[in-house]
Amino acid sequence: MASVRSFDCDVLVIGGGIVGLSTAYALTRAAPGTRVTVLEKEAGPARHQTGRNSGVIHSGIYYRPGSLKARFAVRGAAEMVKFCAEYGIDHEVTGKLIVATGRDELPRLHALVQRGRENGIPVRELGPAQIGEYEPEVRGLAAIHVGTTGICDYRAVADRLARAADADVRCGEEVEAIDRRPWGVAVRTVSGTVVRARALVNCAGLHCDRVARLAGDDPQMRIVPFRGEYYDLARPELVRGLVYPVPDPAFPFLGVHLTRGVDGGVHVGPNAVPALAREGYDWSVVRPAELAATLSWPGSWRIARRHWRYGAGELHRSLSRRAFTGAVRRLLPQVTEEDLRPAPAGVRAQAVLRDGTLVDDFLIREAPRTVHVLNAPSPAATASLPIGREVARRVLAALAAESETWGGAVRGTAAGPRRP
Template sequence: MMTHAAYDCDVLVIGGGIVGLSAAYALTRTAPGTRVTVLEKERGPARHQTGRNSGVIHSGIYYPPGSLKARYALRGSAEMTDFCREHSIPHAVTGKLIVATDRAELPRLHALVQRGREHGLPVRELGPAQIAEYEPKVRGLAAIRVGTTGVCDFRAVAGRLADEVRGAGGVIRFGAEVTAIDRRPWGVAVRTADGLVVRARVLVNCAGLHCDRIARLAGDDPGMRIVPFRGEYYELARPELVRGLVYPVPDPAFPFLGVHLTRGFDGSVHVGPNAVPAAAREGYGWPVVRPRELMDTLSWPGSWRIARRHWRYGAGEVHRSLSKHAFTEAVRRLLPEVTEEDLLPSPAGVRAQAVLRDGTLVDDFLIREAPHTVHVLNAPSPAATASLPIGREVARRALLRARAAGWKPPERAAAG
């Protein structure tokens, strides 16, 4: 049996995005004195999914009652707003409109009204004239307004979480790409590209776009693969056209919300994203191709089953990616005044979408455990919104794993 001193830390977190940092933050608060280390391959936090999204604090209206997404988003939206307020992080509670532009969307819009009320959210139904009161330039047959939706700077949130982890005695190592994991009866040993070895009682995998690869390095079969989808954005040259957040009615057959309009905390308005297959885990543009990662995607049976099942939808997304005119026409359904000249290129993001072998797109959060390991295998939107409660759940599981291996929580110092 290894002694306490032989471990470099009690819990090792791989991934310095908002979910990994929230898990580390929760560990230091749930069990003060727990030795926590975070390894992140980039030179700073939140360089991928966390820092490349639309910055929306989601209300939870889209998610089925009882799902992890619903539970964590409903709780997390309020907590995220409080966290931003407490730490003076730029944010705003703006509310948002979900707008039906076609009669076929009206039943789905009504279903969202019912779901919002089940969740206890402030939902107001709007006709065309009332839509114009909130968004004079937006057109639709009907809409609903959800009052609890907001926006914030998730990069700043991740940076603050990192500061809090360090302040509680945790260690964060940037530029530390994990290349090997050795699981033993006493715990795990992790090696990084620069030769660093970290021994821990429990490993927490929050590697996002690379979470399935990390699970396989640990010797676990995740039963899924990450299939990357690039989301491309434009910035609106005339931000005065949009006052707040405007979304289309989502198609329940897909886990994507569709192209929407988002006024950020800084006053800029972003348009997007679409969802096109990426040829690399970090494929932020068409020219970015990593053959090994592309082959990993193409060799997974679920990828081909997605293609056969949803090829029409995918072809439309690719067309809008390659044709600015087509993208503009999609936006004009909500915002008729927009022109191609109004859309300025903006940085893209990549969504880490978990896909099962049968081609099922995993829609909910997916957390799996194995000896000495906790793997977060699917954390799509609203993961940033829900990161604080997700972090607590991951921390709870990690601490249970540590206790099962004989670890005891540090004794709190007696009050003086």
């Protein structure tokens, strides 16, 4: 029989992005005394999706009422503002404009007004003259103002969560093997470290499907990476706050937008192009094994057939600054090619089903002693605090059920936990 002391921790979280750290934070607050270890393969937390986005605190206006995205984003936006204020993290509630520049976009804009109201979000409808009250240099036929949108520094949020979580956060520890047994879970990292835990949480982001398979589970999806390329605006005075186009409902990306950050600069982008590696932050980064895995997934080809026109436009804007500038000029006519300076790109971990469906909502699945977070794209950073609580609730419920089954004792084989 293995005693509690045989385990290095109660819950092992794989992934030190904002969702993994929020889960650790929620676990130690919901159940004080719970021993939590976080394994992050990079030298520090928040090096990928968390630290490579536009820093927007999303309101939740885009998301289907009742979905996890809608519920968690609305709740998470308010909680993120409160968290930043409590810990002195740079943030601002700026509001944002969603602007229709063509008549064909007006019905979609009106649908967003209704969706926002269904989600409990304050929305104000604007005509062309009223757009100028908020953004004098922006042009459009109509717009809506969403008052609860804001900005913050998500890398700073992740750093604070790592310190506040009362967890053992270990960086530079990439997971290479997982052994899940009736007694618990043992994980081996590339460095040879073995960590034994009663339960496992997979928050590995761009690698979450791989980690699920290491644990012996079929995630029934694959991560298909999409790179989002950004520019910085050389004349940030042209934009006061946040300006977005009306999104295309057929694709889960918001289109090229303008975002004034907490540092005063203005981010322009992103587009959405296929990345040639899970961490392919420019066209020169190619990892043949990862690319082959993407191309061998049937859903990837079905996406290509279904959305090839949209994808061709995104590729064109990636390869041509003139084309990218043209997309920006629909919102901000004064922009020139010289105004756009290349900025670091991000990669979105998009879950794709076998039939080519782009998973639109957060996707959380449970297995014995394990919770997998398999789709957490934007607005995951905004919604990270409620997502963390939801994942923590599921893990703690599983541990409570185990304790009840075994009469409060954690049991294992006579020899105790085995190394992977």
